[in-house]
Amino acid sequence: MSRLIATRAIRGAHKLVARAEKELKQEIEEKGPQTKVEFPNTGYYLPISYGILGLKIETIGGLNELLEEAKKLLPPIPDEKLWLPFLGHTLDAGMATLFADEIIEAIKYTQDPLPYLSEPNPRDEHLWLGAANDVILRERGIEFVDGTAPGFAVCVGYCPTNEIAVKIARELQEKNLYVFMAAATEGKSMAQQLQEEGIQMGWETRLVPYGDDVTACIHSLGFSTRVALSFGGAQPGDYRKILHYNKNRVFAFILALGPVDDEKHAQAAGAINYGFPTIADTDIDQILPTGICTYEHVVSPVSHDKIVSKAIEVRGLKITITKVPIPVPFGPAFQGERIRKEDMCVEMAGQTKPGFEYLTTKKLDEVEDGKIEVIGPEIDEIEEGSKIPLAIWIEVAGREMQPDFEPILERQIHDFINCTNGVFHMGQRDINWVRISKEAKQKGFKFKHFGSILHAKLHGEYGKIFDKVQIKIFTQEKDILDLIGTARKVYKKRDERLADMTDESTDTYYSCTLCQSFAPNHVCIITPERSGLCGAYNWLDGKAAYNINPTGPNQPVKKGKVIDAVKGQWQDVNEFIYNNSHKTLEIFNAYSIIEHPMTSCGCFECICCVLPSTNGVMIVFRDYIGMTPVGMKFSTLAGMVGGGAQTPGFIGHSKQYIGSAKFISANGGAKRIVWMDRALKEEMEPVIRKIGNQEGIENFFDMIADDTNAVTEEEVLEYITKKNHLALSLPALF
Numbered sequence: 096m097s098r099l100i101a102t103r104a105i106r107g108a109h110k111l112v113a114r115a116e117k118e119l120k121q122e123i124e125e126k127g128p129q130t131k132v133e134f135p136n137t138g139y140y141l142p143i144s145y146g147i148l149g150l151k152i153e154t155i156g157g158l159n160e161l162l163e164e165a166k167k168l169l170p171p172i173p174d175e176k177l178w179l180p181f182l183g184h185t186l187d188a189g190m191a192t193l194f195a196d197e198i199i200e201a202i203k204y205t206q207d208p209l210p211y212l213s214e215p216n217p218r219d220e221h222l223w224l225g226a227a228n229d230v231i232l233r234e235r236g237i238e239f240v241d242g243t244a245p246g247f248a249v250c251v252g253y254c255p256t257n258e259i260a261v262k263i264a265r266e267l268q269e270k271n272l273y274v275f276m277a278a279a280t281e282g283k284s285m286a287q288q289l290q291e292e293g294i295q296m297g298w299e300t301r302l303v304p305y306g307d308d309v310t311a312c313i314h315s316l317g318f319s320t321r322v323a324l325s326f327g328g329a330q331p332g333d334y335r336k337i338l339h340y341n342k343n344r345v346f347a348f349i350l351a352l353g354p355v356d357d358e359k360h361a362q363a364a365g366a367i368n369y370g371f372p373t374i375a376d377t378d379i380d381q382i383l384p385t386g387i388c389t390y391e392h393v394v395s396p397v398s399h400d401k402i403v404s405k406a407i408e409v410r411g412l413k414i415t416i417t418k419v420p421i422p423v424p425f426g427p428a429f430q431g432e433r434i435r436k437e438d439m440c441v442e443m444a445g446q447t448k449p450g451f452e453y454l455t456t457k458k459l460d461e462v463e464d465g466k467i468e469v470i471g472p473e474i475d476e477i478e479e480g481s482k483i484p485l486a487i488w489i490e491v492a493g494r495e496m497q498p499d500f501e502p503i504l505e506r507q508i509h510d511f512i513n514c515t516n517g518v519f520h521m522g523q524r525d526i527n528w529v530r531i532s533k534e535a536k537q538k539g540f541k542f543k544h545f546g547s548i549l550h551a552k553l554h555g556e557y558g559k560i561f562d563k564v565q566i567k568i569f570t571q572e573k574d575i576l577d578l579i580g581t582a583r584k585v586y587k588k589r590d591e592r593l594a595d596m597t598d599e600s601t602d603t604y605y606s607c608t609l610c611q612s613f614a615p616n617h618v619c620i621i622t623p624e625r626s627g628l629c630g631a632y633n634w635l636d637g638k639a640a641y642n643i644n645p646t647g648p649n650q651p652v653k654k655g656k657v658i659d660a661v662k663g664q665w666q667d668v669n670e671f672i673y674n675n676s677h678k679t680l681e682i683f684n685a686y687s688i689i690e691h692p693m694t695s696c697g698c699f700e701c702i703c704c705v706l707p708s709t710n711g712v713m714i715v716f717r718d719y720i721g722m723t724p725v726g727m728k729f730s731t732l733a734g735m736v737g738g739g740a741q742t743p744g745f746i747g748h749s750k751q752y753i754g755s756a757k758f759i760s761a762n763g764g765a766k767r768i769v770w771m772d773r774a775l776k777e778e779m780e781p782v783i784r785k786i787g788n789q790e791g792i793e794n795f796f797d798m799i800a801d802d803t804n805a806v807t808e809e810e811v812l813e814y815i816t817k818k819n820h821l822a823l824s825l826p827a828l829f
C-alpha cells in the first residue's frame with residue numbers, strides 16, 4: 096500500500112477531528128452541554144456511534160465521548176522516511192473520520208434554520224436532505240435485504256460536465272442502485288449538476304442528495320449501519336457484525352469524482368472499514384491488494400464511461416435483471432411451443448444453413464456488460480419465410496468464472512431462448528436450429544433480442560460466477576463459416592477432457608433433466624463414458640453444473656448395487672430414474688439399445704437404430720436430410736424416438752458416444768455399425784478406424800455402408816455381405 100494515500104487519509108482524519116473538536120467546543124460554549132442533539136425521527140440515536148460503539152448520544156455534551164474515541168483512534172501522520180505497514184493505521188484514521196463526521200453533522204441539526212430539508216424529496220430551493228428518518232429506513236432499507244436494491248453508490252464531488260453526471264446517475268439507476276450524493280468540491284457537486292439538468296431527485300427516484308459538506312458522506316454509512324441494526328440482527332456496539340453485514344450484504348462503493356483532497360481520502364478510508372471500495376476518475380494512489388474489501392480497496396483513474404462497470408466489478412456486485420426486456424411474453428410456459436412452417440417468419444441454422452452457439456471466457460476489460468451486436472441482416476431486412484444461418488457468440492468475464500463452466504452456460508441458450516413466446520429453439524453447439532413466428536416479428540421481436548434474453552437470464556441465474564456478458568449474433572454465412580472452426584476445436588477439447596475415465600472408476604453419475612421442458616419424462620444419465628445425448632454435457636460438465644447450482648437440473652446419482660454390469664443397470668440409478676421420470680420408467684440400461692434403453696428428448700446429435708436383416712445398427716446425424724435405410728428421414732425418426740419414451744431398438748446419442756467403449760456394449764458395441772450417413776462417417780473416420788484397430792478388424796471403415804452406396808436396408812445387407820462385415824457373424828441381436 097502506498098505511503099502517500101495513507102498519509103493523505105490520515106492527514107484528512109486529523110483535519111476533520113480537529114474541526115469536530117473546534118465546532119463542538121464552540122457549540123457547547125454557545126448552547127450548553129445539555130442541548131439536545133439528534134438526527135430527525137430515528138430510534139437509532141446517532142447511528143455510527145450507536146452502532147459501532149453502542150453510545151446513546153442525546154446531548155451536545157455527550158458528543159465529547161465520541162470525540163475522545165476519535166482521538167484515541169487517530170494514528171500519527173506517517174513520517175517521510177519511516178516505512179510502516181499502513182493499512183491498519185489508515186482504517187483507524189477512517190473510523191476516526193466517521194466519528195468526526197457524525198459530530199459535525201449532529202451539530203448542524205442544532206442550527207436554526209436547519210441546513211437540511213426533512214422530507215423524502217428535495218425542492219427547487221432546497222436541495223439537501225441530510226439523514227434519512229426511520230420511515231425511509233424501513234421502506235428503503237428492506238430493499239437492501241430482499242435484493243430489490245443491491246446497494247448504493249456514494250458519489251462524491253462533481254463530474255466534468257452535467258451530461259456525464261446524468262449519464263452516470265442513469266447507469267447506476269438502471270442497475271437498481273441508490274445514488275447517494277455528498278461533498279461538493281470547489282462549490283460544485285453532482286447533485287447540483289443533476290438539478291441543473293432538471294433530473295427528478297429524492298428517495299423515490301433513488302437519487303438522494305445528502306449534503307454539500309464532505310462530512311455529509313456519513314449519512315450513507317449511517318444508513319447502512321441502521322440497515323445492519325434493523326434487518327441484520329446486529330446489536331448496538333457489535334461493530335464486527337455491523338461491518339461484516341455491510342461487507343457481505345450491502346453492495347456499496349464510493350465514486351470519487353473530480354479532485355480528491357485529504358478529507359475525501361479520509362472518507363474513503365472510513366468506507367473501507369465497511370468493505371466499500373472507492374473508484375476515482377482522477378489519478379490518485381491505488382490500494383490494490385484485497386483484504387478488507389472483497390477485491391481492491393481504491394482503484395484509479397477510471398474513465399467516466401467505464402466507472403460504473405468498474406465499480407460493480409471491484410465491489411463484486413452481482414447484477415440481476417428482473418424483467419427480460421423484449422417485446423413478446425417470456426416465461427417457462429412457452430418452452431414447449433412449436434412454430435409450424437406456415438406460421439414461421441424465419442428459420443435459422445438447422446439442417447440447411449450453417450450455425451453454431453459458443454460461449455467463451457474473456458478478460459474483464461475485454462467485455463462490456465450488456466453489449467449486443469447483430470452482425471448481418473436484422474429480421475426486418477430479410478424476406479418472410481427465409482432460411483438463414485445463425486451463430487450466437489457469447490463472451491463472459493468474471494473473477495469466479497472458469498473454463499469448466501463454459502459448456503454449462505452455453506447449454507442454457509436452448510432453455511432461455513425457448514422461454515420466448517413465438518420462438519422455437521432446438522439443438523446446441525453446431526447443430527442449433529431456431530424458428531421465429533410471424534406474430535413475434537409483428538410484435539417487434541428482433542434478432543438482437545436473443546442478446547437481451549441471454550444477457551438477462553445468464554445474469555439472473557449464473558451471475559454468481561461471472562460479472563459481465565456481451566453477445567454477438569451472426570446472420571451472414573461467411574462470418575459463420577469463418578468462426579465455426581474455432582468453436583469446433585473447443586467442443587473437441589471439451590470432449591477430450593474425459594478420455595481416461597471409465598464408468599467403473601466412479602460411484603457417481605450425473606443426471607440432466609434440462610430437456611424436460613420438451614420431453615417431461617426424459618432423464619439423461621451422464622456417465623464418464625456416455626455424454627448427454629445432445630453432446631453438450633459430459634460427466635465433468637454435470638459435476639461442474641451441480642457445483643454451480645446444487646438444486647439445478649444436474650444432480651449426482653449414486654450407482655448403488657450393480658444389477659447388471661453388462662447392460663449397465665444399477666439399483667440407485669433405477670430409483671433415480673423412476674422418481675425423476677414422473678414414475679414412468681422403472682428400469683434403465685445404459686449400454687443396451689434393445690432392452691430398456693435410455694430415453695431420448697429431441698436434442699440428440701445422432702439416432703442409432705437396429706436394421707434387423709443386417710444384424711447391425713445404422714447411425715444418422717441430425718443434419719442428414721436424405722432417406723435412411725430404416726425407411727425414414729431423420730425428422731420422422733426423431734419424432735418417433737424423441738419425447739422421453741423408451742423405444743427398444745432406437746436410441747438418441749451424441750457423436751462422442753460412438754467412440755466410447757460403452758457404445759451399445761451390451762449388444763456387441765460399435766462392431767454392429769453397418770451404415771452411417773456419409774458426412775458423419777467421414778467426420779468420425781479416425782474414431783471408426785481406431786475402433787477397427789481395437790477390435791482387430793481390418794478396413795472396418797470401408798465395411799460400413801453409407802448413403803453413397805446404400806440407401807435401403809436390402810442395399811446395406813448386400814454391401815456388408817460383400818465386405819464380409821463382422822456384424823453378420825455376431826450373435827443375433829434379438
Ligand code: SF4
Nearest residue numbers: 607609610619627629
Ligand atoms: S440432451 Fe440430456 S444432457 Fe443434453 S441438455 Fe438435454 S437432458 Fe441435458
